[in-house]
Amino acid sequence: MSLSIRLRQVRAAFTLDVGFEAPAGVTALFGPSGAGKTSVIEAIAGLSRPDLAQISLNGRVLDDSPAGLRIAPHKRRIGYVFQDARLFPHLSVRANLCFGHHRRRSAGQFDDITALLGLETLLERRPRDLSGGEKSRVAIGRALLSGPDILLLDEPLAALDAARKAEVLPYLDALATYGLPMLYVSHALEEVLRLAQTLVMLDNGQVTACGPVEEVLSDPDLAQHLARDDVGAVIRATLTGDAPDGLSQLTCGAGPLFLPRLPHPVGTPLRLRIRARDVMIARTPPQGLSALNILPATLRRIDTAAAREGGASSHTALVTLDLGGTPLLARLTRRSVRLLGLELGMDVFAVVKSVALAREELQLGAPPKPRATP
């Protein structure tokens, strides 16, 4: 599939002007609150009327305002999961799930999806008797069962506490492998990293970046659009073995990495996230240091915060390293940069204090994995 969008909406307080193409798979629409994320998906669902709207999905034109073409919301075949589940209070869970099911009824689909989302035991309940996490799952199931061409998820986890988030996330993982294109709106980078292949960054009504998640997040030019602690590279690595002392060994372009034992089989491709604040730089191979993950790298770029008018962080610099072909970002103080005498092209060592597993690489279009319901 491919989703192609061009939108413009000029209002006194806010101008939305976005255009992007989303390939197959899960695309994250990421940005701070008020960036215009919800405006974009409301336009795709046909719930708003921007001044200019040109939207097509898999070659089917949904909107072409210059040509006066606009498909009514109920004919768009779009599954919209709202932030506030919006279950119909007068209907049971089963009736909620079946609300849009007449559209493309297929035998067994109801059972598949209720199983995928762990809803079998909730069917006769009323929405008011559900927990927040259960409501989210029912809302997702309801949207899926309406037989959509694409699923739009508007921060489905934002209204949930940490425990409920942890309850729903595995179901979203399962959904990501379901093969249905998804546009996932979020301002939480962890969710984006875990679920999405493509990232569209939105700030103040404009697209600031669009591309594969790893490329976009490893671009130092985009650091200014991210929260300070979110800045960091995403690298791909392969699980190569388990050490007897409880660690797993992974291989990335520049060498081995060690992480606490991972449950995945050897050979699994993984996506790792290394925050810029968790990377130190040494000019010589460090001795007598407890850190395990030390990788040789070449210094490619130094961005001082002063150049980016970021007042609060003006004492730091963002250093881009080349890790055997993959970029790695490190945040240092400007004093460290000066004291170490760092220069472009210099061979250094990256000391990685912490590595987070963003997710296992998902196989696109794979059949849904059986999952135990909690």
Add this chain to the structure above:
Amino acid sequence: MTVFGLGPQDWQAVALSLKVSSLATLLTLPLALATAYLLARVDFIGKTLVNTLVHLPLILPPVVTGYLLLLVFGTQAPLGKAFAGIGITFAFRWTGAALAAGIMAFPLMVRAIRLSIEAVDPKLERAALTLGAAPWQVFARITLPLVTPGVLTAAVIGFAKAFGEFGATITFVSNIAGETRTLPTAIYTALQIPGGEAAVLRLVAIAIAIAVAALVLSEWAARAVARRVSGA
């Protein structure tokens, strides 16, 4: 023959009142629902004018409303003639009493239903649209079930208003025994007769009984519906 000390003419008035107010309520309800939906959910040019027109019977003296009805639906008036063409005459007939009662009850019913439509979160209706329901299906499957308690309330308020309607009725269709003499006009008539106080008291007792019965019935129905709607 007398029952509870009331003569056949009195019972005729009670029966006529029940007939007139039931018919007025039943026929006005769908119209009030459509008007309330229009006012609550649709933006259109002239909305203020429509809103004012709807409320007119509520703010005008009933006698004025009755006189206006006479001007519009009288035997020589254009609308009156048009209806006469399809066999419906309003002036000085019980159908006219029902028309007057319905028009007087209309604004109260619209207000009650409008309030309950406005209490339905439009986000639910938008969610239903994205699930492939056409606007009329959204109304039938989401909005209408959720406003049923409000519609019931409107029916009771409308029935009570129609049942008690006096001024517009007596002006429009007069006070003809057996044809347009409803319970309120019967009480009024009895009051004019020397020694009619006993009959007045009996009629008043019946009016109170009917009003209380309607209220109790509606409370019970509203509770049952609310339970079903909210899923308790």
